[in-house]
Amino acid sequence: MRLGRRSFALALAGLPVARLSPARAQAAPSILLDNVRFFDGRAMTSPTRLLMASGAVRILGTDAAPDGAQRVDLSDRYIIPAMIAAHSHIGHTSGATSGRQYYTRENVEAQLRRYQAFGIGAAASLGLNAPLFHELRAESRTGRLRGALLLGAGPGLGMPEGAPPAGPMNLSDDQVIRPANAAAMRQGVNDLADKGIDIVKVWIDGLGDTVPQMTPEMARAAVEAAHARGLRVAAHIHDLSQARLAVGAGVDILAHGIRDKEVDDGLLSLMRQRGTWYIPTIQIDEAEYLYADDPAITEDPFLRAALDPAMVARMRDPAWRAAQLGRAAPRRSDVRINKLNLKRIHDAGIPVAFGTDSGGTPLRVQGFAEHRELELMVEAGLTPAQALDIATAKSAQLLGLTDRGSVRDGLRADLVVLDADPTASIRNTRRIVRVYQAGQEVAGSIT
Numbered sequence: 249m250r251l252g253r254r255s256f257a258l259a260l261a262g263l264p265v266a267r268l269s270p271a272r273a274q275a276a277p278s279i280l281l282d283n284v285r286f287f288d289g290r291a292m293t294s295p296t297r298l299l300m301a302s303g304a305v306r307i308l309g310t311d312a313a314p315d316g317a318q319r320v321d322l323s324d325r326y327i328i329p330a331m332i333a334a335h336s337h338i339g340h341t342s343g344a345t346s347g348r349q350y351y352t353r354e355n356v357e358a359q360l361r362r363y364q365a366f367g368i369g370a371a372a373s374l375g376l377n378a379p380l381f382h383e384l385r386a387e388s389r390t391g392r393l394r395g396a397l398l399l400g401a402g403p404g405l406g407m408p409e410g411a412p413p414a415g416p417m418n419l420s421d422d423q424v425i426r427p428a429n430a431a432a433m434r435q436g437v438n439d440l441a442d443k444g445i446d447i448v449k450v451w452i453d454g455l456g457d458t459v460p461q462m463t464p465e466m467a468r469a470a471v472e473a474a475h476a477r478g479l480r481v482a483a484h485i486h487d488l489s490q491a492r493l494a495v496g497a498g499v500d501i502l503a504h505g506i507r508d509k510e511v512d513d514g515l516l517s518l519m520r521q522r523g524t525w526y527i528p529t530i531q532i533d534e535a536e537y538l539y540a541d542d543p544a545i546t547e548d549p550f551l552r553a554a555l556d557p558a559m560v561a562r563m564r565d566p567a568w569r570a571a572q573l574g575r576a577a578p579r580r581s582d583v584r585i586n587k588l589n590l591k592r593i594h595d596a597g598i599p600v601a602f603g604t605d606s607g608g609t610p611l612r613v614q615g616f617a618e619h620r621e622l623e624l625m626v627e628a629g630l631t632p633a634q635a636l637d638i639a640t641a642k643s644a645q646l647l648g649l650t651d652r653g654s655v656r657d658g659l660r661a662d663l664v665v666l667d668a669d670p671t672a673s674i675r676n677t678r679r680i681v682r683v684y685q686a687g688q689e690v691a692g693s694i695t
């Protein structure tokens with residue numbers, strides 16, 4: 249973001265720029281957002297008036313605004329609640345590489361600020377977090393850490409020698425717990441619950457039979473220990489058989505889409521019966537070929553705002569592109585089947601939450617991946633309003649964030665102002681004018 253452009257965008261909105269600086273906003277008692285349409289979970293409302301006071305929203309309608317409220321005219325603007333990423337990884341990448349060395353306070357905070365600038369107000373880091381996570385999570389809750397709210401699973405739990413693969417992913421021993429038996433699994437979950445986590449993450453995937461898959465006994469041990477501590481369990485899966493194992497073991501959330509086969513009626517009814525949640529993460533596989541297919545995409549200012557220059561150089565390298573495209577066929581198939589399964593699962597009334605696995609590798613571009621995922625969900629057959637509801641209220645519900653995810657009286661004023669209607673075209677979520685966190689402006693236009 250360049251300040252010049254941001255000031256320009258604010259000037260276009262008819263606002264004196266200085267009045268919106270965070271310092272001034274803090275001093276201002278409340279802000280009246282006038283003539284604004286907002287997403288109510290199903291559609292955009294007619295133009296109305298919102299008040300942001302003491303960090304919360306009030307739908308003012310025709311009621312009088314309090315004396316001294318600063319009026320902001322949002323004619324032709326659209327507000328959505330800040331999005332909630334229920335499957336991401338934070339502090340694991342930097343530039344074009346990934347590794348344990350990047351789990352630092354500075355990098356985590358920079359990535360949380362990136363998410364926030366892209367309209368994501370809370371992000372769950374679903375595993376691979378170093379021990380510093382627990383401290384940063386606590387600081388994020390009290391507002392000492394800037395950016396999106398940090399939630400997560402701590403390191404997460406996988407099988408010895410299993411997924412996630414330590415070598416290829418540059419993982420150190422403190423980023424994944426690998427219990428040898430069910431008792432150690434229960435102990436691992438309990439230790440994490442003591443240290444402070446929001447969710448338990450397990451890796452079930454055997455990565456095409458190349459590593460040990462998690463056994464039903466180990467998955468059940470994780471579920472029992474987590475439920476005893478009031479925590480939900482999210483499972484990394486790829487195949488239908490792994491999804492069946494996970495749901496059968498009582499896992500609460502499939503943290504990836506089913507990508508090898510179309511989901512069958514048996515699993516659909518079991519998921520419905522158990523109340524299992526589904527996070528499709530369609531972009532995870534698309535990321536492996538999207539940039540290689542056409543490097544001109546790197547000229548898109550919205551993507552560029554999220555990309556490190558080292559990644560731009562990589563995406564334009566013909567040798568890199570050839571290698572990516574050479575192994576892209578299975579990923580294209582994954583995306584096709586993932587979309588089919590999302591539509592079937594959503595139509596079956598199974599709750600869906602929002603996530604991309606962004607930040608797991610440098611190709612999973614934090615901020616951009618989320619907006620691209622919304623488009624992929626719409627390509628799968630969901631309406632833009634359904635995709636937005638999943639990315640906001642549904643994901644808040646999954647993560648137990650009762651104070652946000654909707655524009656409603658008393659909820660946090662975590663709002664994203666757009667200059668075009670995202671229910672008309674989902675790509676309009678990219679047209680960010682301004683981001684508010686608890687009623688204070690924290691970011692402006694990205695491009």
Ligand SMILES: [Zn+2]
Pocket residue numbers: 335336337374605608
């Ligand atoms: Zn992940």
